[in-house]
Amino acid sequence: GMVAVDPNLEGDVLCIRDSQKKFDAPDSSILEIAKTVKTSLPGHLNRQIIMLLSTLGVPDEVFIELQNEMCADIDAMMTNEEKAREIVKRNMGTKECLHITRTILSMIEEGMMKGIVDPFLNALLECKRVYALKMLRHKARILMPKSFLLLGVIDETGKLEENEIYLQTSTIVSEHLTFNKANDKIRRESKIWTDQAIITRNPCLHPGDLRKVEAVDIPELSHLKNCIVFSQKGDRPLPNCLENAEPMEFDSQGKRELDRDVEIEDICEFFKDYMLNNRLGQIANLHLALADFNEMGVRSEECIKLAQLHSNAVDFNKTGIPVVEKLTSRSEYPDFMDSRYRDSYRSEKVLGKLYRDIQLDKPEKDPLLKYYKxxxxxxxxxxxxxxxxxxxxxxxxxxxxxxxxxxxxxxxxxxxxxxxxxxxxxxxxxxxxxxxxxxxxxxxxxxxxxxxxxxxxxxxxxxxxxxxxEDEDELPFxxxxxxxxxxxxxxxxxxxxxxxxxxxxxxxxxxxxxxxxxxxxxxxxxxxxxxxxxxxxxxxxxxxx
Known part of the structure; x- marks a missing residue:
């Protein structure tokens, strides 16, 4: 679960809710941290979000214009230093060797995009350009202005009212990724967002996974940055409701219980079951195909049922209860899914239009990716x-x-x-x-x-x-x-x-x-x-x- 800093606590204190107690470990006093919030990552649309928004009435032209703007920025990165920096830094949301990123940004800063461009720099920029376009074509990963990918925490102060959130971002505004500025003090710019906003979660297959909320300023929450703070008030969690749509009301499946202590054999058996019964991708792909084929989109009866199965599949690693229902089979998938094993048809919905608007050459035909003497x-x-x-x-x-x-x-x-x-x-x-x-x-x-x-x-x-x-293996480096x-x-x-x-x-x-x-x-x-x-x-x- 999530834990957040509370300035009202004195000393080194960790408070957790009963729901966060997954199992007893009386002999362990170690707190393992999977992820911390360092900065806010830019938010992107994807095929699931676009399909939801399209079904809920957002015109196709909105998504097409956003994609066209992003394509223009991507294509400009081969000649425009500022655009090149933006695209390279934007990729910091994905994993990459930091030395490679610093090398690219430092080469750009030193003016190496001017005149005859070094072939090594050219190849790296071209690779990033093509990859960004490929992500657009195959995943509809469109940058959304004024949006963020955030972790969520609860408002422990009780100041937020129902349907309200608190959001403060802290964005790095100084250059810190080049070699000559790597040791400089990082300058950040903080902003508290106040206005109407739309929130969603990942994954999002049900219309109730989107909700319109009000972002407000709560001084008592000013210590929380780069995370979204949800209200503890109301009948349902915010991501499960959407104005003018049916909220997602899937019953929890509970947990598989044992009448004895868990042993290592149980853990091995569970791991095997998880590997054999993980059907998340299968369910999500079928949901996407049916949402495109059916006129009602994600509101169709089949898609609602699949959204429930997907919710159960997401919880499988916690409940131990797999999804065993037989899934509907389709002989045809929309062209934007690029299926190798099924026939395809031309999708006339927005995802099909976005997919066909981007044409890519095969990488082996790209002269900038290879070097010639x-x-x-x-x-x-x-x-x-x-x-x-x-x-x-x-x-x-x-x-x-x-x-x-x-x-x-x-x-x-x-x-x-x-x-x-x-x-x-x-x-x-x-x-x-x-x-x-x-x-x-x-x-x-x-x-x-x-x-x-x-x-x-x-x-x-x-x-x-x-x-x-000196022993080179012991040299600190x-x-x-x-x-x-x-x-x-x-x-x-x-x-x-x-x-x-x-x-x-x-x-x-x-x-x-x-x-x-x-x-x-x-x-x-x-x-x-x-x-x-x-x-x-x-x-x-x-x-x-």
């Missing part, structure tokens, strides 16, 4: 005096790093470097769901580990930073900590760049391998300092007329 131009602003002394070492490190990246690409059948670094896989039909997210998490973890080891080896090679007999910037580290980083971008003089031994360029950007914080210093020196040497 003839288009790789070395920028001498990244060269530092003495780099020649480290070329051999740089080549050895490059080949080992590239081998690790290629192994990862082969393991997940990914064709381009940009996709594997960002874990945004463009060639996969399924880009959501637990299996896809598990794969992305695994890729991100591997990329983090590869970059971590490479930066650690770079640091180990600097003569001024460790003793020769933080991936996001800056590497000392001095003449030696600059020369070594410059050698990494030269050995990678000079494909004519220092190609990899095996021919016909996919060209990789990310190796020197493992130390992008140092490379960008070299470039900045060289650019400043060049500008200072230009005579004024």
């Amino acid at each position: 003839k288009t790789i131009k070395m920028d001498e602003n990244f060269l530092f005096e003495g780099y020649q002394d480290y070329i051999e070492e740089a080549i050895a490190c490059r080949d080992h790093y590239n081998s690790e990246i290629r192994s990862l690409m082969k393991k997940y059948n990914v064709k381009t470097e940009a996709e594997i670094l960002t874990a945004q896989l463009l060639g996969f039909r399924r880009i959501d769901g637990s299996k896809s997210q598990d794969m992305r998490d695994a890729i991100i973890g591997s990329i983090f580990f590869i970059i971590y080891n490479c930066r650690k080896q770079f640091l180990m090679g600097l003569h001024n930073d460790h003793e020769a007999d 933080n991936l996001n900590a800056p590497i000392p910037i001095n003449n030696e580290s600059k020369a070594k980083a410059s050698a990494c760049y030269y050995a990678t971008y000079n494909q004519v003089e220092y190609p990899e031994e095996e021919k016909n391998k996919t060209i990789l360029l990310s190796f020197p950007w493992v130390v992008s914080d140092i490379l960008l300092v070299i470039r900045r210093d060289n650019m400043n020196e060049l500008q200072a040497s230009v005579p004024l007329n």
Whole structure:
């Protein structure tokens, strides 16, 4: 359950309600925290929300206009620095190796989108552009202005009246993700929202999962930020009601009870049952297909029944009671569901229109995602005096790093470097769901580990930073900590760049391998300092007329 700070409590006190006591653990005094609220994430529409709003009377043109505005921003990111920053930061809501994000934003800040754009930066931006469009086409993930994805807590003060909420957001307004500003104090801008609002929950299949509420200012709740505070007054929880619609009134199934203490065999048996009976995706997909096919949309009898089954399936991991009802079978699915195993028909509802408005080329045909020797131009602003002394070492490190990246690409059948670094896989039909997210998490973890080891080896090679007999496995190191910037580290980083971008003089031994360029950007914080210093020196040497 959720717990929130209460300034009225004295000392280190934790108060929980009876409903939050899932099981007794008298021998444990550890509080495990799954997630904390650090900042507010932007809210997005999705296919479930759009289908609900459309059924409830919101015109198709509203969604089409929102999608067109988002498409324009996405397409502009390849030439517009501000739009590029927005899209990259917007993706911070999804998991990604922080070093990659900082590298992209720092390259943009240093003006590397002007003139001849570095092919590595171009590929990363193009990957993010195509992935954002793919999320629009396949998931209708449309950015909604003035909306947020929030965790919900109860109003313990009792000040909120029925149908009221309290919402205060704290948004970061300072640049803090670039290397040269990573240690600056973060500046935030707080705002208390007051006006009519619509709230929904995730997942949302029933018309009663949307409700119009009133956001109000309650000074006693000012300590709560980046979460939505619900009133404790009223007959039903706010998300279960909607003005002018039937509220969702599904009975709780209770819990499966044992007349003895739970043993490890019970836990294993439950885990097996959960894996075999998890039908959330199956029910949600059928609900979406029927809502599109039926003129009444989500208000149809079949959809209401499926919403109840979905509610039961959501609670399965808590109740232990699976959904065993046989589901209706459909031979055709709407085209926007992109089903591989069923025939499809052209959907004339809003989701079909949104889907067909976005056309995507196959990623293997995208010239910006791959590198070609003839288009790789070395920028001498990244060269530092003495780099020649480290070329051999740089080549050895490059080949080992590239081998690790290629192994990862082969393991997940990914064709381009940009996709594997960002874990945004463009060639996969399924880009959501637990299996896809598990794969992305695994890729991100591997990329983090590869970059971590490479930066650690770079640091180990600097003569001024460790003793020769020091055990490298015990060397304290933080991936996001800056590497000392001095003449030696600059020369070594410059050698990494030269050995990678000079494909004519220092190609990899095996021919016909996919060209990789990310190796020197493992130390992008140092490379960008070299470039900045060289650019400043060049500008200072230009005579004024």
